[in-house]
Amino acid sequence: MKAAMLRSVLRRSTGSAAASSSRRSFSSAPAPERKVAILGAAGGIGQPLSLLMKLNPLVSSLALYDIAGTPGVAADVGHINTRSEVKGYAAEEQLGQALEGSDVVIIPAGVPRKPGMTRDDLSSRLMLALSNLFVRPLPSTAPMAKTFYAGKAKVNVADVNVPVIGGHAGVTILPLFSQATPKANLSDEEIQALTKRTQDGGTEVVEAKAGKGSATLSMAYAGAIFADACLKGLNGSQMLWNERLGKNGVEEVLGLGPLSDYEKQGLEALKPELKSSIEKGIAFVHGN
Numbered sequence: 001m002k003a004a005m006l007r008s009v010l011r012r013s014t015g016s017a018a019a020s021s022s023r024r025s026f027s028s029a030p031a032p033e034r035k036v037a038i039l040g041a042a043g044g045i046g047q048p049l050s051l052l053m054k055l056n057p058l059v060s061s062l063a064l065y066d067i068a069g070t071p072g073v074a075a076d077v078g079h080i081n082t083r084s085e086v087k088g089y090a091a092e093e094q095l096g097q098a099l100e101g102s103d104v105v106i107i108p109a110g111v112p113r114k115p116g117m118t119r120d121d122l123s124s125r126l127m128l129a130l131s132n133l134f135v136r137p138l139p140s141t142a143p144m145a146k147t148f149y150a151g152k153a154k155v156n157v158a159d160v161n162v163p164v165i166g167g168h169a170g171v172t173i174l175p176l177f178s179q180a181t182p183k184a185n186l187s188d189e190e191i192q193a194l195t196k197r198t199q200d201g202g203t204e205v206v207e208a209k210a211g212k213g214s215a216t217l218s219m220a221y222a223g224a225i226f227a228d229a230c231l232k233g234l235n236g237s238q239m240l241w242n243e244r245l246g247k248n249g250v251e252e253v254l255g256l257g258p259l260s261d262y263e264k265q266g267l268e269a270l271k272p273e274l275k276s277s278i279e280k281g282i283a284f285v286h287g288n
Contacts, residue, residue, distance in 0.1 A: 034231055035061040037102040039095075040109025041088075042069035044216040045223065049108055050077050052224035058231040059084040065098035066090060066109070104230050106223055141168070143222050144201040145175040148194050153184030163242060164198070165256060165267075167277050172270045173199045178260040191262065 036053055040046040041064035050064055054077045062084045064074045074088025089098040099105065142164045150157035161181045166174040175198045177191050186194075197204070205215040232238035233245025244252040259267065 031058045031060075031231075031235055033060040034058055034103045034234065035063065035101050036084075036104045036106065036227065036231075037063040037065060037098050039065045039098070039105065039107045042066035042073050043108060044213065045108035045219045047073055048217055048220035049106065049223050051080070052220060053106075053227065054078075054080050054082055054084055054086065056224070056228055056231070057083050058228065058235065061101075062086045063098040063102065064088045065095060067092070103234055104227055106227050108219070108223060141173050141175070141198060141201065141222075143218065143225065145177075145194075145198045148197050148201075149175075149177060149180055149184075152186060152190060152194055153180075153182070155182055155184065163257070165242060166270045167274045169277065170199055170273070171266070172274045172277065174263065174266045174270055176257070176259065176263055178263060179257055188262065191260075195262075195266070 036059045038046055038050055038053065041050045043066065046064075046066065050062070050073060053059055053062055060083060062077070064070050064077070064086065065088075066073075068090055070088040070090045072088075074086050078086035087098075089095065142162065145162040145164050146160045147157055149162050150160045153160075159182060163176040163179050164173065165176065166172045175195055177186070177194060202215050205218070206213075226240075229238050229240045229245060233240070233249075233251075234247055236246070237251075238245045242254050242256065243250050244254065246252075256267075
């Protein structure tokens, strides 16, 4: 009963193709066999993410990997009466088994962010992804931007779409509230405050938890929605913010669309920061 209720909540109507990015939900249509691997499945994000992916009917096989504790998580999640078969893998020697045959690999592995730390400070903790990387990335900011916008605009969050571009940390996150739907008559000051709150959303949670943890549940949800979009893309076609996903990955980049003057300034400001983050990522991969 509880699993059915959760699936009902997650399975909201996707609406029209144009609005699908704002109403992403787990599909219930018959789907091909798809294996999803979660690396870091026993962690604070990994456990709720494993639960959400177990509820996704697009997943036929769910491989849960972590350095320890995964058999227990797999046993727990495996008791849920949904389509996917769950297997747990632990220790480095089982990593290959977990990854073998995976269509989507999700990596929430890492350590909680402490007060005063930036997301870039966690870069040395990242792991190498094969198919789909979710390590506190840009997609996690879009649900936040929608929620914050809906609250300020006093509209139903289920109807909200806010494109978010850039990176995953601070000023590199740029929500395009000028393109948000439904439209709301917000002042420049309100838009700037919403932008700042979106950029500092992770810090807001870290401070609220008084240094005892970082965003985990909302991050797991964002990761599950992101992975669901990737699965839908592999099965056909799916809009994801400013791009169209298909069987071969990103099949079409739709562009940024018209930007306000404030957003144009933000775009120029984020470029050097984003370039630095990209260079750090490349250096990390080459060093490992």
